[in-house]
Amino acid sequence: MSEAPLLEVRNVAKAYGRGKKRHEVLKDINITLNEGEVLGIIGESGCGKSVLLNLISCLEPVSGGKLFFKGQEYTGKKPKDVCRWFQVIFQDSEAAFDPKMTIRESMHESLKLLAEDSKNSNRRIDDMVTMMGLATELADRYPRQLSGGQVQRMAIARGLVTEPNMILCDEITSALDVSAQAMILQYLYELRKKRGLTMMFVSHDMALCATFCDRMAIMKDGEIVEIGTPEQIMDHPQHDYTKLLLDAVLYTK
């Protein structure tokens, strides 16, 4: 048997409320993700794509199903048990940084909590910041002193500085201008080439995911309706909803 996948999500479900008010937001989700793979999760608001990331990173408990990391079940663990494996990056990163700390101080906190050894932490931060294409001096600024795109790249740097096995990106470019978005993708792409980054990338932008994901999963009402390579999804969509979404993508040419 080949090596176990990095992440396996097996029959996972999530519901909020009880009795009559019970509301199912995720139903029977199955995903396997190998090391070095980038999976795009696409869906419209309310389809449950952010909840899925919360479940994988143990920010919320699952209502059913099991989660495996390298073949080991980790269902029901606490966020602090899994944060060395997964780092989540959110849409609004300015809110995710402490406004009273410089970016560097925030990163030191992450390193102190998560890294095996805290030696050379300044150098590691500088390396990571450089890798995201930013000047190292910018790390000594406060979050509000950076542009939206820069803060977002700092957030990715903070996520990666502790060397997690995988990063989970929740609409990380949706609040940004297209040119800032493209910069982020370029640096993520570089990182992928250099380090074999494993990534789940939640987005509502199909055209965007198709440019750099290995596989794309289409979600609707808490279910994955179709999953496949960008070629399969973009050129030969099977499910009606995928076709509907594709039809709504507005290209400039």
Add this chain to the structure above:
Amino acid sequence: MDEKYLLEINNLTVTYGEFKIITEVSFKVRPGEIVCIAGESGCGKSTLIKAVLGLKQLGAQVTEGSVILDGRDITHLGVEERRQILGTQIGYVPQNTRGSFNNIRSYDIQYKETMNSHGLPFIREDAVKMFKRLNFPDTDRLLKYQPWEMSGGMNQRMAIALAVLQGPKLMLADEATSVLDVTSQKEVIEELAQLRDELGWSILFITHNLGVASHIADRLGVMYAGRMVEYGDIRKVLDDPIHPYTRNLLAAIPGRDRKMPIGLEGRPPLDGAEWEGCNFVPRCKYACDACKHKTYSLNEIEPGHWVSCAEGRGDR
């Protein structure tokens, strides 16, 4: 040429206090035309709408230039005179319609209130007819609902229907589809285009999404840091962009070819910063010495295509 324009923006400069947000912007909108103004956050595209609406309480001050609606200078109208043209001559669809409707009052009360405050009667049948025309679901009961019961997309369409009922000649839409899902976004812009075809409206559509612009606009203006850098027929601007900023913007958008988009490093100059020469120089890979000292204004490089760059002038 003696052509008739519905809206003329002439050499408009707008400030917030001492900060200059829009600098010397000029363009014209013909009757029945959809004009999109695109650009990234902070480029002054929403301020442009505020200047046309004349919403002084929002702080925008027109310090130079003029706004001409149907031959009438409306730049500095008083409150009462302005009230007579807002709604009935200039319609407005904001980005956040959740914030402009009261969430817990039914649509019919809010429709009636709005119509009456613009001196128009509210005729329920007309509203229902409008909903039918726009293929809204459940048209007969729609007015009884309250905004919180609706999706964001449906709410946005109700706001558009309300603006239409007042029968304006010019519609201003400020990022009217940006908060919507892709599927409802497409519905909304197709409705706007349909209404234009049927009613002969002009629409001034502000968006950061060039895909949306490509889908509905006749003409496209690209703004950068308060200046119009390129303006012209939509296909000319999108298929044959001249200004380096327009080219960068287009390269940053994921296309059909699934190639990696190309970004643009740096950020625009701060609001109101005094600037010598072209303000795109720090991010421009074609900039030459002349660009550092010279400010370019829009120049017609081919019929229906204006560019404010040395690139389009052949003097490089």
